[in-house]
Amino acid sequence: MKTGAGDRPPSALESALTHAVLVLATAFALYPVLWVVALAFSGERTPTANALPLPQAPTLDHFRAVVGTTRATPDGGSMWLFGRQLANSVAVALATAAVGVAIAIPAAYALARFRFVGKERGVRALLVTQMFPTVATAVPLYLLLDALGLLDSRTGLTLCYASTSVPFAIFQLRAAFEAIPPDLEEAAMVDGATRLQAFVRVVLPAARPAIAVTALFAFMSAYNEFILAATLLGREETFTLPVVLQRFVGEYSAELDKFAAGALVVSLPVMALFYLAQRHLVAGLTAGGVKG
Numbered sequence: 001m002k003t004g005a006g007d008r009p010p011s012a013l014e015s016a017l018t019h020a021v022l023v024l025a026t027a028f029a030l031y032p033v034l035w036v037v038a039l040a041f042s043g044e045r046t047p048t049a050n051a052l053p054l055p056q057a058p059t060l061d062h063f064r065a066v067v068g069t070t071r072a073t074p075d076g077g078s079m080w081l082f083g084r085q086l087a088n089s090v091a092v093a094l095a096t097a098a099v100g101v102a103i104a105i106p107a108a109y110a111l112a113r114f115r116f117v118g119k120e121r122g123v124r125a126l127l128v129t130q131m132f133p134t135v136a137t138a139v140p141l142y143l144l145l146d147a148l149g150l151l152d153s154r155t156g157l158t159l160c161y162a163s164t165s166v167p168f169a170i171f172q173l174r175a176a177f178e179a180i181p182p183d184l185e186e187a188a189m190v191d192g193a194t195r196l197q198a199f200v201r202v203v204l205p206a207a208r209p210a211i212a213v214t215a216l217f218a219f220m221s222a223y224n225e226f227i228l229a230a231t232l233l234g235r236e237e238t239f240t241l242p243v244v245l246q247r248f249v250g251e252y253s254a255e256l257d258k259f260a261a262g263a264l265v266v267s268l269p270v271m272a273l274f275y276l277a278q279r280h281l282v283a284g285l286t287a288g289g290v291k292g
Contacts, residue, residue, distance in 0.1 A: 039260035062261035071236065081236060082244070089223055089240040090269060092154050096161040096222035097215040103162070104169030105211070109199065111170065112177035126167040134164070138231045145232060152234050160228055165218040172217075176210030177203065212277050220270060241266045 010018070035053045043057030071081040111119060141160050142151070150156030180203055188198040204211070226242040233239055245266065248259040 036260045036263055039257055040264050042257065062257045063265065066258050066262045067265060079237070084237050085239050085241055085244050086269075088154055088238060089242075089266075092158050092161065092240060093219045093223035095154075095158045096165055097218040099158065099162040100165035100169045100218045101173075101211060101215045103166050104173050104214070105204075107166075108170045108173035109177050109203065111174045113182070126170060129164075129167050134225070134227050138228060141228065142231060151232060152238055154238065157229060157232055157240070158222075160232065161222040161225065165221060168221075169214045169218060172214045173207065173210060176207045180206045216273060216277050219273065223270060 038053035041055035043059040069082040145151040145156040185198040248255045
């Protein structure tokens with residue numbers, strides 16, 4: 001039996017070229033990150049440009065300056081300002097992911113399984129909401145939160161972020177639920193389970209990778225968002241980390257060393273979350289790609 005050309009193992013030259021391309025692509029992606037690391041750990045104000053960026057006169061002073069930021073309190077004490085700002089970012093991002101996924105799961109399941117009046121129009125309306133940039137909604141959201149008394153608060157910012165994460169989460173989870181065969185639910189209901197029990201015990205466990213990835217993307221979008229946070233927050237103790245980083249780059253000066261150190265610190269929670277959820281990433285991103 002002859003082996004097709006597509007079934008033969010790659011030659012040594014093909015394997016070498018493939019690895020060379022992968023190495024070059026990885027280097028291209030990591031090169032800017034190396035410069036950020038060099039700036040963050042370098043003791044010199046402006047490191048000398050080199051093909052391979054390395055920290056010059058390595059120091060941790062920039063990290064201490066960023067992480068150790070404090071502020072005096074009205075009672076005469078001091079508050080760890082950076083810790084408060086980090087807590088703001090993490091709390092808002094976690095709440096956004098939780099609210100977005102909690103609303104999107106039943107909505108996406110209904111769109112995937114049931115037929116009802118206005119279904120297609122509702123899907124198109126959700127799609128339309130994704131066409132507007134964040135900056136277009138800044139002023140209306142500012143006026144609404146001001147009227148509700150939620151301006152300059154984590155609750156108001158969470159509501160704004162959740163309003164943008166819900167449509168994306170619905171589209172992502174709808175595809176995941178459509179990829180789960182309805183026969184599984186029907187078999188559970190034949191065995192005596194209700195529709196709700198079949199949904200909780202059969203559908204949700206099968207869609208867990210997609211739910212994890214959707215929550216991760218909702219977390220990252222809220223954690224990294226800057227425009228709304230800079231518009232809706234006015235006090236330093238309510239700032240999120242992207243707003244904090246922006247203050248190191250002013251109109252007439254730029255503290256790039258502190259900016260780089262802050263960027264590395266800010267990326268740590270997302271890196272940790274990616275590490276914890278890595279086993280769900282591939283399965284969740286491909287959920288809905290093959291139906292049946």
